Structure formats: C-alpha cells, structure tokens
Amino acid sequence: MNKSAPIGIFDSGVGGLTVMRKLIQGMPEENIIYFGDTARVPYGNKSKETIIHYTRQIVRFLESQNVKAIVIACNTASAYALDDIRKETEIPIIGVIEPGAYAAAAATRNGKIGIIGTYATIHSGAYESFLSQINPDFEIYKQACPLFVPFVEEGLFEDDLTDQIIARYLTEIKRENIDTLLLGCTHYPLIKTAIERFMGENVICVDPGLNTAEMLRQILTKNNLLNTSFSQEKANYLFYVSDPAARMTEFANQIMPFSIGKIQKINIEEY
Amino acid sequence: MNKSAPIGIFDSGVGGLTVMRKLIQGMPEENIIYFGDTARVPYGNKSKETIIHYTRQIVRFLESQNVKAIVIACNTASAYALDDIRKETEIPIIGVIEPGAYAAAAATRNGKIGIIGTYATIHSGAYESFLSQINPDFEIYKQACPLFVPFVEEGLFEDDLTDQIIARYLTEIKRENIDTLLLGCTHYPLIKTAIERFMGENVICVDPGLNTAEMLRQILTKNNLLNTSFSQEKANYLFYVSDPAARMTEFANQIMPFSIGKIQKINIEEY
Numbered sequence: 001m002n003k004s005a006p007i008g009i010f011d012s013g014v015g016g017l018t019v020m021r022k023l024i025q026g027m028p029e030e031n032i033i034y035f036g037d038t039a040r041v042p043y044g045n046k047s048k049e050t051i052i053h054y055t056r057q058i059v060r061f062l063e064s065q066n067v068k069a070i071v072i073a074c075n076t077a078s079a080y081a082l083d084d085i086r087k088e089t090e091i092p093i094i095g096v097i098e099p100g101a102y103a104a105a106a107a108t109r110n111g112k113i114g115i116i117g118t119y120a121t122i123h124s125g126a127y128e129s130f131l132s133q134i135n136p137d138f139e140i141y142k143q144a145c146p147l148f149v150p151f152v153e154e155g156l157f158e159d160d161l162t163d164q165i166i167a168r169y170l171t172e173i174k175r176e177n178i179d180t181l182l183l184g185c186t187h188y189p190l191i192k193t194a195i196e197r198f199m200g201e202n203v204i205c206v207d208p209g210l211n212t213a214e215m216l217r218q219i220l221t222k223n224n225l226l227n228t229s230f231s232q233e234k235a236n237y238l239f240y241v242s243d244p245a246a247r248m249t250e251f252a253n254q255i256m257p258f259s260i261g262k263i264q265k266i267n268i269e270e271y
Numbered sequence: 272m273n274k275s276a277p278i279g280i281f282d283s284g285v286g287g288l289t290v291m292r293k294l295i296q297g298m299p300e301e302n303i304i305y306f307g308d309t310a311r312v313p314y315g316n317k318s319k320e321t322i323i324h325y326t327r328q329i330v331r332f333l334e335s336q337n338v339k340a341i342v343i344a345c346n347t348a349s350a351y352a353l354d355d356i357r358k359e360t361e362i363p364i365i366g367v368i369e370p371g372a373y374a375a376a377a378a379t380r381n382g383k384i385g386i387i388g389t390y391a392t393i394h395s396g397a398y399e400s401f402l403s404q405i406n407p408d409f410e411i412y413k414q415a416c417p418l419f420v421p422f423v424e425e426g427l428f429e430d431d432l433t434d435q436i437i438a439r440y441l442t443e444i445k446r447e448n449i450d451t452l453l454l455g456c457t458h459y460p461l462i463k464t465a466i467e468r469f470m471g472e473n474v475i476c477v478d479p480g481l482n483t484a485e486m487l488r489q490i491l492t493k494n495n496l497l498n499t500s501f502s503q504e505k506a507n508y509l510f511y512v513s514d515p516a517a518r519m520t521e522f523a524n525q526i527m528p529f530s531i532g533k534i535q536k537i538n539i540e541e542y
Contacts, residue, residue: 039321040311045424050310050514150421153316161435168432243321269540 001068001091003227006031006236007216008062009071012054013041014248015152015186016073017255019096019209023071024235024257026213029227030220031236033065037268039242042149043076044118044185051120055081059089060271061240068225071216072096075184075208076118079126092219099215100182100208101130107204108180111135114173114203115142117184118149127184141176145169145185152187153251162191166198174199181205190255242268272339272362275498277302277507278487279333280342283325284312285519286423286457287344288526290367290480294342295506295528297484300498301491302507304336308539310513313420314347315389315456322391326352330360331542332511339496342487343367346455346479347389350397363490370486371453371479372401378475379451382406385444385474386413388455389420398455412447416440416456423458424522433462437469445470452476461526513539 009020013036020034035058037043043051055077062070070093072078072085078095086093104113104127115127122144131138147165156162173181181203183189189207196205220226227235237260241248244265252260280291284307291305306329308314314322326348333341341364343349343356349366357364375384375398386398393415402409418436427433444452452474454460460478467476491497498506508531512519515536523531 039317045518046310046514146425147421150418154417161432161439164432164435243317247316 001225002066003068003225004031004229005066005068006033006238007069007071008033008035008065008067009073010035010037010058010062011073011186012037012043012076013153014038014251014255015149017252018186018189018207019071019073019212021256022209022213023216027217029235031227033062033067033238033240035061035240036248037242038248039268042118043074044120044146044149046120048080048120048124051077051080052084055085056088057268057271059085059093061266061268063089063091064271067091069093069216069220071212073186073209073212075186076120079121079124092223092225094212094216094219096186096208096212097126098130099211100184100206101127101134103208103211104180104182104206105131105134105138107206108138110177110179111137112139112141112176112178112180114176114178114181115140115184116145116169116173116181116188119144119146121184127182141173141178143169143173148191149185149187152190155251157191158194162194163198166191166194170195170198179203183207239263240266242266272496273337274339274496275302275500276337276339277304277509278340278342279304279306279336279338280344281306281308281329281333282344282457283308283314283347284424285309285522285526286420288523289457289460289478290342290344290483292527293480293484294487298488300506302498304333304338304509304511306332306511307519308513309519310539313389314345315391315417315420317391319351319391319395322348322351323355326356327359328539328542330356330364332537332539334360334362335542338362340364340487340491342483344457344480344483346457347391350392350395363494363496365483365487365490367457367479367483368397369401370482371455371477372398372405374479374482375451375453375477376402376405376409378477379409381448381450382408383410383412383447383449383451385447385449385452386411386455387416387440387444387452387459390415390417392455398453412444412449414440414444419462420456420458423461426522426525428462429465433465434469437462437465441466441469450474454478510534511537513537
C-alpha cells in the first residue's frame with residue numbers, strides 16, 4: 001500500500017467536514033478524499049438495511065480511488081454499518097462511535113454521560129455498548145434530537161429558535177446531573193456553543209471528531225501507512241458529492257479553514 | 272389499456288398521502304398504487320438533475336406495475352421533472368403544479384397570491400409560470416420554508432415552535448396583503464390550521480391536492496380510462512417504499528382514513 005495514498009472520509013452530507021477539519025489539524029501531511037452523500041442525506045431517519053447499502057456503495061467508491069484507510073464520519077453509518085462493512089474491506093476502516101465513547105469516558109468525572117444523536121444512532125445503542133465495555137458502572141442517558149440537523153443545515157447556529165429546540169430536547173437529560181454530553185452527530189459541533197450555554201459550565205460537550213483523528217493516526221502508524229514522504233506545500237484534498245446542490249460549497253467554505261474549490265459529482269448508485 | 276388498472280401516485284416520502292386521500296375521496300372506485308421514496312427523502316434541497324433521475328426511476332417502477340396513469344404528488348418533482356418525464360412516458364402523467372395554480376387563480380379576489388414550498392420548488396419558478404399564463408396581472412410573492420417539512424415529519428402539527436417558525440417564514444408575505452396562499456408542498460396541508468391561524472381569516476390556503484384529483488378525473492374521462500367496471504366493496508390500495516423505516520406506517524395511519532396495512536419495500540435503484 002502506498003503511504004502517500006489519500007485517506008477516504010465520508011458522511012451522509014456535509015457534517016463530516018467537521019471531522020475532516022480535525023484530521024487536517026492533526027495530520028496536515030495526509031492527502032484526503034471527502035465524499036458527501038448529498039443526494040440521499042439525511043441518514044438519521046432511515047433503516048439499518050438502507051444505511052448498510054449506502055455505506056457499502058460509498059466504501060466501494062472510495063476503494064476505487066485507492067484510499068489507504070477509510071473514516072466513516074457519519075455517526076449513523078458508524079453505528080449501523082461499520083461491523084458489516086469492515087468484514088468486506090481489506091484496508092483499515094474506522095467509525096466515530098468507538099473514539100467518541102473513549103473520549104466521553106475520559107472526560108466524565110461523575111460517571112453520568114448523556115448521548116445525543118439522530119433517531120438511528122440513538123436507537124442502535126452503539127455508544128452505550130462501547131461505554132459499558134469501558135466501564136459497566138457508567139450511568140447513560142440518551143436523547144434523539146431529530147430537528148438539530150435541519151436547523152444546522154439552515155445555518156441557524158445562533159438563533160432564538162435553536163435555543164428553544166435545544167431546551168426542548170435537553171431539559172430532561174440536564175436534570176439527570178450528567179457532567180459529559182456526547183455530541184453523537186457530525187452536525188452538532190456546529191451548535192456546540194448554544195448547547196454548552198444551555199447545559200451550563202459543569203457539562204463537557206465531547207465531539208468525537210478529535211479522538212477519531214487520533215485513533216486514525218494510531219492505526220496508520222501501526223500499519224506503517226503514515227505519509228512520511230510528504231514534501232508538498234499543502235496536502236491534496238478532493239471533494240465528491242452525489243448531488244451537486246449549490247448550498248454544499250457555501251456550507252463547506254463556512255466549516256473548512258480554506259476555500260474548498262471544485263466539488264465533483266459522482267453517480268453513487270453505480271458503485 | 273385496462274380501465275381497472277391502478278393509478279400510480281408517488282412522493283419523495285409520505286407527504287403525498289395527503290394527495291392520495293383526495294384521490295380516494297373524489298374517485299373511490301379507482302385502484303391506487305402509492306410509492307414513497309423514503310430512502311432518499313427529502314427532495315426539496317436537491318438539484319434538478321438528481322430529482323429528474325429519481326423521478327425517472329419511480330415512473331419506471333410504476334410502469335412495471337402496469338398503472339394506467341401517474342400522479343406526481345411531490346411539488347418539487349412536479350416542478351423539476353414533469354416536462355422531461357412526460358416526453359418519455361406513454362401513459363397520462365400529471366403533477367400538482369398546474370392544478371394548484373388553477374385552484375389559486377380561482378380562489379384569489381385581489382390577484383395577490385403567495386406561494387410557499389421547498390427551496391427547489393420556489394427556485395424552479397414553476398407556479399409563477401402557470402399563474403402568469405392564467406393571468407399576467409397576478410402579483411406573486413414567494414417564500415421557501417425549508418423547516419416546515421422536518422417539523423411536519425416530527426408530528427409537530429400543533430406546537431408553539433411550529434407557530435414561531437410559521438411566523439418567521441410568513442411575516443413578510445403576510446404584509447403584502449395577499450388573499451390566497453398556495454401550499455406548494457405536500458407536507459404543508461398537515462399544518463394548514465396553524466398556517467391559517469397566522470395568516471388570518473382573509474387569506475385562503477389552497478391545497479393543490481383537491482384540484483389534482485379533479486384534473487386526473489378529467490384526463491381519465493377523456494382517455495376513456497375511468498374504472499367503470501368497479502364492483503368490489505373497496506378499491507385496492509398498495510403501498511411501496513424505498514426504505515422500510517417503521518415511522519412511515521405510523522405516519523400514514525395518521526393521514527389516511529383507514530389502516531394502510533402492509534407496506535412493501537422495493538429497491539428503487541434497480542429501475
């Protein structure tokens with residue numbers, strides 16, 4: 001395997017760019033290919049069967065681009081599809097659930113952890129499963145927040161209505177005296193400030209993206225796949241989507257620390 | 272063509288059931304096949320290219336079921352795909368835009384008409400185009416309301432947050448002194464009461480579904496396709512989706528005047 005080959009990362013839409021941002025910060029020498037399934041976003045209300053089917057197509061596409069490792073940035077796809085897809089894939093493939101669970105476990109002091117995410121992620125029980133393995137005494141509280149994704153996609157990061165919907169979803173979980181809140185969806189870091197304001201200063205909001213980047217680095221190191229031959233000024237980043245909707249570029253340029261340039265559309269159903 | 276063959280009707284998701292309900296009320300003797308593209312919902316933020324591709328696949332599926340006519344219940348698909356798809360199809364195929372425009376034209380007294388819908392429907396200009404043909408003197412005001420669909424899908428038909436988001440989107444259009452508001456998305460009839468409360472009693476909210484059923488009857492009559500051989504106790508209704516998410520059944524049973532029974536999943540990408 002070529003060490004200078006790119007890392008593949010994908011999400012149901014543009015939310016995974018928050019994870020890609022962490023990868024770039026932690027490993028600026030790595031080339032990266034991003035795929036956003038903008039034609040079929042969101043995944044969070046869909047069935048396990050459909051999510052596995054979509055994830056399989058995307059992994060095939062990324063493999064066709066000769067990536068050396070794959071990051072499933074989407075929590076829903078990580079929760080429902082990672083185990084099945086890993087069996088079918090030769091290259092290292094990681095999701096955000098395991099690193100997110102370890103980050104939350106490291107952050108909590110009182111052992112009371114909240115998890116928020118889409119219906120599918122919450123229903124899957126994936127985060128609890130990892131957290132219970134780390135420490136069976138953790139007390140876990142969870143809440144699906146299905147309207148957070150559309151609010152973020154509308155760019156309502158700081159808005160009175162966003163504050164109200166946060167209060168609607170999180171009032172109960174706040175009452176449980178949790179000290180750690182796992183942001184179990186790639187869109188949620190974009191309203192982290194508003195969530196933290198509601199939860200209060202005693203609650204740490206954990207974004208799995210950071211620990212995912214760290215876990216990927218360990219796996220690349222172990223497999224002798226780190227891009228040590230790096231000599232360019234800036235690594236190479238390529239962006240692909242399944243739907244060429246104009247809003248993607250605008251949204252991506254808000255999230256990324258540089259202008260993302262050209263986004264290429266592919267027909268994902270062919271993979 | 273067999274007169275007892277079913278009518279095919281589809282939507283990006285479950286919203287089109289509000290149109291199917293009108294078809295059943297107007298033509299209880301007609302057999303109907305419904306398809307909801309639940310694996311790829313929503314369409315409203317997607318590109319014309321993707322919407323035509325998805326519509327083409329669904330029309331092929333419905334044709335494989337030997338339908339005698341097709342209703343595109345989805346406003347976004349009607350706005351972007353009807354003209355292209357009609358050229359490829361032998362059987363009568365209608366959308367909701369033309370009947371909706373005629374219904375609004377018949378309802379207005381002062382000639383000031385508001386149109387609300389998804390980004391794609393509003394951006395397409397399809398409603399204005401028909402309205403201007405009917406009467407070039409109509410004054411038309413339009414507004415995309417992208418958060419209405421997720422609110423409806425969350426079942427927030429009567430909710431303080433729904434009232435606030437309605438006020439957010441419709442305050443400007445209300446100021447224009449319109450007397451008719453076209454509900455240009457199949458989800459919106461489900462929050463019609465809340466929209467009417469905000470707009471006030473001088474504004475008529477037009478649901479294109481009713482006139483679409485009437486227009487379909489005229490087309491079936493003209494083509495000698497009405498199901499005159501009807502003798503069963505109840506017509507035959509079949510429901511198909513592209514994703515078997517459990518919430519579909521629950522939602523459908525809220526909308527339809529009878530329990531919809533079994534919903535079959537098909538792989539729409541194969542069509």
